[in-house]
Amino acid sequence: MNTQILGARETGSVQVLALTLALLLLLLAPAIWNGYPLLQYDTGGYLARWYEGYLVPSRSTVFGLYLHFGQGSWFWINLGIQALATLWILQLTLRVLGMRTPFFVAAISLVLVATTALPWLASMLLTDIFAGLSILALFLLVMHGERISSAEKWLLFGFTAFAAASHSATLGVLLGLCCAGLMLRPWLGPRIPLSGIARGGFSLVAGAVMLLATNFALSREVAWTPGGAGVAFGRMLQDGIVTQYLRDHCPTMKLKLCPYRNELPATADDFLWGGSVFNTLGRFKGLNDEMTFIALHALVAYPGRQAEAAIAATGQQLLHVATGEGTTGWVPHTYAIIERYLPGQVGAMRAARQQRWQLNFPAINRVHIPVALGSMLALLAILGHACRHRRLDDVTLLAATVSLALFGNAFICGVISGPHDRYGARLTWLATFTVLVAAAKAFATDEDEGYGLRNRNSSTPVL
Incomplete structure (x- = not known):
């Protein structure tokens, strides 16, 4: 009997390992197909921070050091970290929501890979993948600290701090979510633990300290990223x-x-x-x-006109969700930085499909845009249904968190930078993820729920 149990556990471990590897490869499929990590207009500005030793507008030195860390592997280490972080946070969120089986992780991940910008974000040398993942990390850290281990809490804390330090807009959205949680706590009570808000707030403080320290180390200036x-x-x-x-x-x-x-x-x-x-x-x-x-x-001087412009920019940003903005065959500044500081990689970069203009984002966006816009509408439907029935379950809290993040992101990016597709695409996959979670919870059979409950007490590994 013991031999049979060990054999079943080993078989389960091998299956989970194989599934994990397959999902990681799918998340990085665009970069693998490209033959080199995907580049964007802003990539070169981040990469140059280590070499140039001074601060430039909107280019985090923390993310610059992260790119420098992986440049010896031709940045495949960076992409590996991004794919692992994506899969880990997705499965951790699903586990906390009671969807512990490998089937749910695989099915939802496959739909996200096929219909959203997620694999393109994971395959790109840019901060955008961390913007969306940090929303889920903060959701877990604040709302569900009692359902995760101490090690997981520390990892989420560090991840959220890094994400906040990588881009000021990400920090702004995360800070807005923490403030919203604090304001709603009198009505939601224990659903938003004060200890959780403290964990989230301190992770943002840690991110700010991280950025200031890195700016000083590279530039000898105690200053925030300018611009x-x-x-x-x-x-x-x-x-x-x-x-x-x-x-x-x-x-x-x-x-x-x-x-x-x-x-x-x-x-x-x-x-x-x-x-x-x-x-x-x-x-x-x-x-x-x-x-x-x-x-x-x-x-x-013009408060009325500023308010009108802010409202219009926020609304427009919510509709700008296309994948691939700034990821074309012509990103001259990034090319120049790689040619100047990483000449050994120029051949591989030039040979990549992106640099040969073989990316076809218009075709991709025939799927991505309607899925993103439809998911955001479905998100509103989920919240409306929950309000109508006065239901405040975990899915409703996730939907509310993602909705606030989407609106906050649209306001911050639209008002400060103006509407861009890139700013929408980096977060709208969260709406699709939430809708998939709600659908899976709604249509899960009793057998599925029973399997999940049994798995909680099983030593068989899950994703």
Whole structure:
């Protein structure tokens, strides 16, 4: 009998290991097919932080060090970490929600791979994969600390801190969720433990300390990652607010942009990253103080127009969900950084399918866009159904968390940077995940539930 039990356990372990490996390969299928990790416009800026030793707008030194750590493996270590973190957090969330069987993990993971941006995010050298995963990590850390082990809590704590340090928008969304939890606690009581909010809050503090320490180590400056005001200036420029401010104030003020007020480009991207007057006046180094001044004073000067622009930008950002923005065959700055600091990888980079223009995101988005938009609508339906029946179960809490994260992300990114598909695609897969969880819980048979309960007391390994 003991031999039979050991044999069954060994068989189960082999099956779980094989399934785990298969799912990891599927999560990295875009990079494997490409022949090199996927690159994006911003990748080079992060990678250069180790080599250049100074701070640049919107490029976290923490994420730069993470890329530097894996560059000797041609960044496959980074992709391996991203895929493992994705699968671990997905299975941990499902386990906490009572869906412990390998079947649920595999089925939901396969649907996410086939219909969402998730494998493309996991295969890319960019912070975006951590933005979505950190929402689930914070959800587990705050809401379900009693259902996970101490080791898992520490791992989630460290992961959330790293994600917060990797991008200011991610930190803003996570901070907003913690504040929302604190405000809702009087009504939800023990469903949002005070100890959980404390864990989540301290993880964000740790992330802020991590970023400040890394900035100091690389640049000898105790400073936050610069660029927020400059990016906000770009959004105001795109909305016509900067042009109005210059028109109203140039007659009485001496600003560097006044002589060019009738020549400013129509979009923030053209101003910041095209061959505009921004380059003529010294880019961020030459214009950052003036852009900050105009952005702050324009908030006071035109509050009504700013509010209208913010509402419009948030709504537009919620609809910008296409996969692949900035991941084309032409990312010149990233190419230049790799050629300058990693010349040994230039051949592999140039030979990749991305650099030969073989990525077809329009075809991919024929699936991804309707799935993302449909999932967000279904998320609202889940919350509406829960409110109607006054039900506050785990799925409802997950749906509420993801909905708040999507809205907070749309507000922060839309208002500060302007609507971009990249900002939506990095989080909308969470809506699809939540809808799949709700459907699985609704249609799970008694036998499925029984199997899950038996697994809780079984020593057979699960994903």
